[in-house]
Amino acid sequence: MSQVNVSLDQLRKYDQPGPRYTSYPPATHFTEAFALPDSAPQTPTLLSLYFHLPFCSRQCLYCGCTNIVTGDQSRSAEYLGYLEREFERRGQYMAEGSTVVQVQLGGGTPTFFLPEELRRLGQLVRNRFPVSAEAEAGVEIDPRALTKEKVEALREAGFNRASLGVQDTNQLVQQTIMRIQPPEMIAQANQWLRESGIDSVNFDLIYGLPNQTVESFDKTLDEVLAFSPDRFAIYSYAHIPWIKSFQKSFEDKLPGPETKLQLLQLIIEKLTGAGYVYIGMDHFAKPDDGMAKALANGTLQRNFQGYSTHKGVDLHGFGMSSISHAGGNYFQNHKELADYYAALDGGRLPVFRGYSMTEEDKIRYHAIMHIMCNLYIDYAQLSEEMGIDFTEHFKADIASLDDLEADGLLQREKAGLRVTPLGRLFIRIIAMRFDAYLKGEQRKGRYSQTV
Numbered sequence: 001m002s003q004v005n006v007s008l009d010q011l012r013k014y015d016q017p018g019p020r021y022t023s024y025p026p027a028t029h030f031t032e033a034f035a036l037p038d039s040a041p042q043t044p045t046l047l048s049l050y051f052h053l054p055f056c057s058r059q060c061l062y063c064g065c066t067n068i069v070t071g072d073q074s075r076s077a078e079y080l081g082y083l084e085r086e087f088e089r090r091g092q093y094m095a096e097g098s099t100v101v102q103v104q105l106g107g108g109t110p111t112f113f114l115p116e117e118l119r120r121l122g123q124l125v126r127n128r129f130p131v132s133a134e135a136e137a138g139v140e141i142d143p144r145a146l147t148k149e150k151v152e153a154l155r156e157a158g159f160n161r162a163s164l165g166v167q168d169t170n171q172l173v174q175q176t177i178m179r180i181q182p183p184e185m186i187a188q189a190n191q192w193l194r195e196s197g198i199d200s201v202n203f204d205l206i207y208g209l210p211n212q213t214v215e216s217f218d219k220t221l222d223e224v225l226a227f228s229p230d231r232f233a234i235y236s237y238a239h240i241p242w243i244k245s246f247q248k249s250f251e252d253k254l255p256g257p258e259t260k261l262q263l264l265q266l267i268i269e270k271l272t273g274a275g276y277v278y279i280g281m282d283h284f285a286k287p288d289d290g291m292a293k294a295l296a297n298g299t300l301q302r303n304f305q306g307y308s309t310h311k312g313v314d315l316h317g318f319g320m321s322s323i324s325h326a327g328g329n330y331f332q333n334h335k336e337l338a339d340y341y342a343a344l345d346g347g348r349l350p351v352f353r354g355y356s357m358t359e360e361d362k363i364r365y366h367a368i369m370h371i372m373c374n375l376y377i378d379y380a381q382l383s384e385e386m387g388i389d390f391t392e393h394f395k396a397d398i399a400s401l402d403d404l405e406a407d408g409l410l411q412r413e414k415a416g417l418r419v420t421p422l423g424r425l426f427i428r429i430i431a432m433r434f435d436a437y438l439k440g441e442q443r444k445g446r447y448s449q450t451v
């Protein structure tokens with residue numbers, strides 16, 4: 001993709017707060033009035049399982065995750081005991097005979113857990129369900145908390161994908177965000193993962209961090225490209241100081257929206273120039289990687305972990321703050337550890353809020369996911385898939401796109417709607433036009449900026 005030109009006026013116009021569409025409606029619409037049905041239909045299905053492992057040894061200052069900073073190693077064993085109890089209790093919502101096609105460990109820092117605990121976690125899944133031979137089992141890795149033994153334990157537990165949290169290799173940026181990872185540490189982690197036979201190594205980077213410049217990030221990209229990762233996830237830094245007050249410490253050092261956009265353009269140019277396929281909003285993959293293939297065959301999906309290769313599966317999240325999406329319901333666990341433990345101690349599922357999708361939500365979810373994942377809406381295809389007349393159903397939404405089309409963000413064709421290379425940079429803005437909850441009084445919550 002070649003460089004696209006964005007005027008300052010366009011940038012000012014489109015740099016607005018907006019949802020990231022890891023769910024529809026966004027989690028700000030979940031309510032505590034929600035109650036899970038007593039049980040779910042016992043029809044075997046495909047399962048995607050997520051385990052939230054919240055502990056970290058130190059606090060990184062850019063972090064937006066739900067985590068707990070502790071030096072007490074014994075807390076991971078205790079937490080694992082609760083995860084096992086939750087997995088057991090959730091049984092009635094995961095049908096016998098279902099097959100696991102995806103497992104993800106996120107955090108926090110999953111590698112805070114000891115090798116035997118990581119093995120136990122793998123066992124927890126395998127004791128209950130068959131895991132597909134093609135399953136993607138991924139884990140987020142903090143290079144500062146990795147050992148060779150942990151990598152071996154992850155392999156034994158069946159993990160075949162790793163996301164290495166690199167963020168930025170620049171020293172000044174690392175100091176500002178309080179996440180120091182010398183180049184040798186990243187190289188060592190990458191080497192252990194490669195030697196262990198992990199199929200796919202992903203590098204996580206963040207643009208828009210304090211003290212980042214186009215020049216400094218250009219160098220960072222050169223350095224990480226030398227490792228030839230299978231995938232990159234390059235997220236836009238989300239500034240949410242009203243939730244994470246420590247982010248205020250570097251507020252005056254954050255790059256402005258213009259620089260952020262230049263950074264994104266640099267990333268796209270550099271990675272596609274190096275042969276990576278640009279996927280969705282923030283992912284890049286080698287052409288032979290499963291994610292690039294999923295994009296090509298239309299099975300790419302967006303969920304709470306970003307983009308994924310499995311479409312239409314039930315997602316079950318375990319651990320504090322985890323979100324599940326199954327049977328047309330979203331439901332989220334308690335965000336505080338004490339509440340999460342207390343619910344399980346009391347013999348209850350630790351769910352504190354959720355949302356039951358309406359038929360209209362499901363239709364809009366489908367349309368928004370098509371925009372975010374495929375960058376194209378085929379009117380006939382979606383009409384058939386959703387049992388509606390798409391152009392009639394979304395008449396007002398499609399008509400509202402005049403300004404986006406005039407600005408070159410998309411093209412309305414006879415058969416569908418196509419996002420342009422420019423529109424890709426503002427993909428959340430396009431998706432927002434199909435979001436019924438952003439209209440008028442239904443708007444709820446605060447969101448990070450779209451650029």
Ligand code: SF4
Pocket residue numbers: 055056058059060063064065067107108109142
């Ligand atoms: S290791 Fe990850 S979860 Fe923990 S503080 Fe740093 S960014 Fe946040």
